[in-house]
Amino acid sequence: MNDPIPTFEVAVLGATGRVGQEYLGILKDHPWFKVVEVTGNTKIGQKLGDVVENLPSPMSSLEIKESNPSKIESRLVFSPLPTDIAKQVESNFSRAGFSVITDASPHRMDQDVPLMIPEVNPEHLGMLRKNFTGDHHLPPKSKKKGFIVATPNCTTIGLAMTLKPLHVAYNVSKVVMTSFQALSGAGYPGVPSLDIEDNVIPFIDGEEEKVAKETNKLLGTYDEKENAFKPSSIEIYCSCNRVAVIDGHLESVYLEAKDRISDPESVLSNFKSIPQKLKLPSAPERPIVVMKEKNRPQPRLDRMVGNGMSTVVGRIRQDNEKALQYHLLTHNTIRGAAGGAILTAELLCKIFDGII
Numbered sequence: 001m002n003d004p005i006p007t008f009e010v011a012v013l014g015a016t017g018r019v020g021q022e023y024l025g026i027l028k029d030h031p032w033f034k035v036v037e038v039t040g041n042t043k044i045g046q047k048l049g050d051v052v053e054n055l056p057s058p059m060s061s062l063e064i065k066e067s068n069p070s071k072i073e074s075r076l077v078f079s080p081l082p083t084d085i086a087k088q089v090e091s092n093f094s095r096a097g098f099s100v101i102t103d104a105s106p107h108r109m110d111q112d113v114p115l116m117i118p119e120v121n122p123e124h125l126g127m128l129r130k131n132f133t134g135d136h137h138l139p140p141k142s143k144k145k146g147f148i149v150a151t152p153n154c155t156t157i158g159l160a161m162t163l164k165p166l167h168v169a170y171n172v173s174k175v176v177m178t179s180f181q182a183l184s185g186a187g188y189p190g191v192p193s194l195d196i197e198d199n200v201i202p203f204i205d206g207e208e209e210k211v212a213k214e215t216n217k218l219l220g221t222y223d224e225k226e227n228a229f230k231p232s233s234i235e236i237y238c239s240c241n242r243v244a245v246i247d248g249h250l251e252s253v254y255l256e257a258k259d260r261i262s263d264p265e266s267v268l269s270n271f272k273s274i275p276q277k278l279k280l281p282s283a284p285e286r287p288i289v290v291m292k293e294k295n296r297p298q299p300r301l302d303r304m305v306g307n308g309m310s311t312v313v314g315r316i317r318q319d320n321e322k323a324l325q326y327h328l329l330t331h332n333t334i335r336g337a338a339g340g341a342i343l344t345a346e347l348l349c350k351i352f353d354g355i356i
């Protein structure tokens with residue numbers, strides 16, 4: 001590993017949005033990344049500090065720019081842009097030589113885009129190494145070629161995080177998941193208060209299909225010879241609901257496995273991966289924290305476990321030797337978006353020193 005990591009100057013596109021502001025909060029004290037450029041839509045030309053509250057002075061004086069590659073200098077770009085514009089804007093940045101890490105959905109299933117949860121599938125970054133250099137040597141620092149790396153849907157993350165160690169241990173064949181998703185998952189201005197007060201909305205457009213497809217991409221392999229991702233073939237059925245919680249997606253999971261399931265609690269709580277081994281700045285000590293109390297996890301009480309980067313599991317129940325039930329909770333704007341993308345960028349910097 002190459003040490004020490006230099007400071008990277010970064011840009012946050014859509015910095016005034018719900019996820020964009022989460023980036024600003026996390027990055028204001030980050031040891032490797034310094035936000036030097038931000039973009040927006042309706043507030044272009046204004047000072048960031050006039051639009052977003054509680055920022056430290058160097059950040060608050062940044063001018064909000066247009067999301068256009070010709071206006072941006074930083075090579076590393078975080079993109080929490082809305083779905084409808086992310087596809088084109090991110091392609092523009094990638095083609096212009098930028099390293100783009102996106103929270104938006106349009107590029108997640110692209111053949112040449114790694115979809116990343118650093119603890120789940122770090123080996124998928126092998127595709128960047130291959131595409132970047134054509135062989136397995138690190139590129140010289142001066143050589144710049146753009147790429148896109150995507151983070152999964154905020155509902156996919158906790159599910160894939162918990163399925164990873166369970167799939168390795170027991171060969172999971174079928175999953176049925178029901179979600180209870182927070183309001184912040186819908187961004188600003190989000191769901192009208194009169195629709196969600198005293199209510200649950202049993203539909204989130206496109207979410208169920210995304211979670212199923214993305215989970216199989218994440219749990220699949222990267223075939224180096226073919227330079228292609230091979231998805232796993234777990235049967236996944238999802239029902240997604242919007243509930244009146246501010247932050248934190250709760251999910252209830254039922255799964256069946258091909259192998260006998262024994263001691264799933266230890267398998268989940270002992271799970272550690274490359275980010276923990278590398279001691280990356282945003283890596284939680286435990287990616288999965290198991291709670292033994294009967295009535296946990298709860299969004300209000302448990303979403304900040306591991307600084308919002310751990311997936312919290314509880315209510316583990318086993319009715320037969322090849323089936324399991326549990327609940328999980330993930331902070332949707334931290335691990336589910338900004339925090340997950342920053343951890344991905346840390347992994348990129350550490351293992352491909354110089355790629356960004």
Ligand SMILES: NC(=O)c1ccc[n+]([C@@H]2O[C@H](COP(=O)([O-])OP(=O)(O)OC[C@H]3O[C@@H](n4cnc5c(N)ncnc54)[C@H](OP(=O)(O)O)[C@@H]3O)[C@@H](O)[C@H]2O)c1
Pocket residue numbers: 013014015016017018019020039040041042043044066067079080081082083085086103104105152153154184185186187188189332333336337
């Ligand atoms: N919220 C979550 O929990 C979550 C989790 C995972 C992934 N995501 C994904 O992350 C992305 C952002 O979500 P969000 O919840 O932060 O949305 P949001 O609150 O609606 O924020 C969107 C941001 O994009 C900017 N923007 C809008 N149109 C633009 C344009 N044409 N050019 C440049 N900037 C533009 C907005 O600027 P103005 O303020 O000027 O309008 C704002 O800063 C979405 O793709 C979403 O699916 C969200």
